[in-house]
Amino acid sequence: MPVIEVGHLHKRYGEKVAVEDVSFDVERGEIFGILGPNGAGKTTTVECVEGLRVPDGGTLSVLGLDPRRDRAELRQRVGVQLQESRLQDKLRVGELLDLYASFYREPADQGRLLATLGLTEQRNTAYKKLSGGQQQRLSIALALIGSPEVAVLDELTTGLDPQARRDTWDLIEAVRDQGVTILLVTHFMAEAERLCDRIAVIDAGRVVALDSPAGLVAGVNDEQVVRFRPSAPIDPAALEALPEVRRVERHGDRLVVTGGGNVLHAVTSALARLGVLAGDLRVEQAGLDDAFVALTGHKPE
Ligand SMILES: Nc1ncnc2c1ncn2[C@@H]1O[C@H](COP(=O)(O)OP(=O)(O)OP(=O)(O)O)[C@@H](O)[C@H]1O
Known part of the structure; x- marks a missing residue:
């Protein structure tokens, strides 16, 4: 059974249609990409998957549950990377992890998570003293602190330099190798090509193609x-x-x-x-x- 099932999702903001008709399934252990130009409806789609927004039409299932009705249960099992998360500036990395870990039934091993993300030495550093790349990696750590089965990552590497971006890609592959299913929203072609098993290309609120990166390329040229x-x-x-x-x-x-x-x-x-x-x-x-x-x-x- 797919881990995420999205069927004919439709979402408006007042008169503005953000998502016209989007359908896709994500299988367990996949890195599934959502790729599309600005304003295509990518973030709205994943916010519906996360239960943060209420769709105006269509069906949604995550781990066999309903993202709105079963939100409390899904919060335990789905990790979300907050976009431009403005975390408490004065809290140290370790304190933030402790705080977030306290929300979960089965928090991940913090030492291991910090080591995987290359943040071990920053455990006692205040959030505002971290570099941009370190802040980004911390936002990924916080998405993973609850040992989620599914991680939703929106604009994973936005604002990172090329080396930090590559390091983050390695990290995401390592996370997937531990069995986590990943839904990834991205603007970056290289990121989608490198990481994703399959990609839904979304344009103007519709899926215009869904295939592996190689399949998408072969399909057009x-x-x-x-x-x-x-x-x-x-x-x-x-x-x-x-x-x-x-x-x-x-x-x-x-x-x-x-x-x-x-x-x-x-x-x-x-x-x-x-x-x-x-x-x-x-x-x-x-x-x-x-x-x-x-x-x-x-x-x-
Ligand atoms: N809260 C909102 N109220 C009104 N319109 C919104 C709201 N959020 C998004 N929109 C509009 O809905 C459309 C889809 O937005 P969405 O953020 O889902 O697209 P996106 O593909 O994630 O874009 P980007 O890549 O720029 O983040 C856009 O036209 C956007 O302006």
Whole structure:
């Protein structure tokens, strides 16, 4: 049975429709991403899943429970990362963890959590003295302090530098490896591509695609570009004749071959038959950002 089931969710704020019609299921142990442009309805969707907002239509089930009716039970079992959480500035890291741990039946081992999040040395540091990255990691620790079965992380790495972002990704994978199901809201293509098993792309309150990162990319564009410097002049027509090749262009002393399927293998085999070597060979494939543009018409940030 899926851990989270969202069926035809609909939510308005007055006249404004924030979520038109959103459906998806999240399986146990998955990292499931919700990706979409600003204002697409991502946060509203997860706030309904968390029981913080009341939907105007559709069905919701989390761990087999109703997020509104069973809110007290779900608070014990679902960890939520608060966006831009303004925690008590003067409280120390250890005090904040103690406070949050007191809300839960089965709090996690604090020492282990701090070690996993790289905050062991900050246990006695006041919240306001932490760096941005440390504050972000603390907000993740607080989402995990109740040993949740499901963690909902909204804008996980917003405001982090690239190294801190990568460290956080490793951390989230480690959390998942401990069996936690993760629902992740993100703007970042690299984050979604790296972490998510499946992604729902949401645009204007609707799911416009739902697949693995590779599936999303393949669904919109299987084009690959092969660039190389041939060791001897070759007639582009010899490559254009290959069924995998769509286009051959000459850029200075390089050839740029665009094609689909296994175009790299087709080109290198043809070159081998001609006795030509491919120097500085590079292959470029479409990425999730290309799929995002194709699906939503918005440029990724
Ligand atoms: N409390 C509210 N009252 C009125 N309108 C709201 C409220 N919260 C969100 N909205 C509007 O609903 C739409 C969806 O917002 P939501 O925050 O769910 O989108 P999002 O995809 O999470 O956006 P972002 O990536 O910018 O956080 C937006 O047009 C937003 O302006």
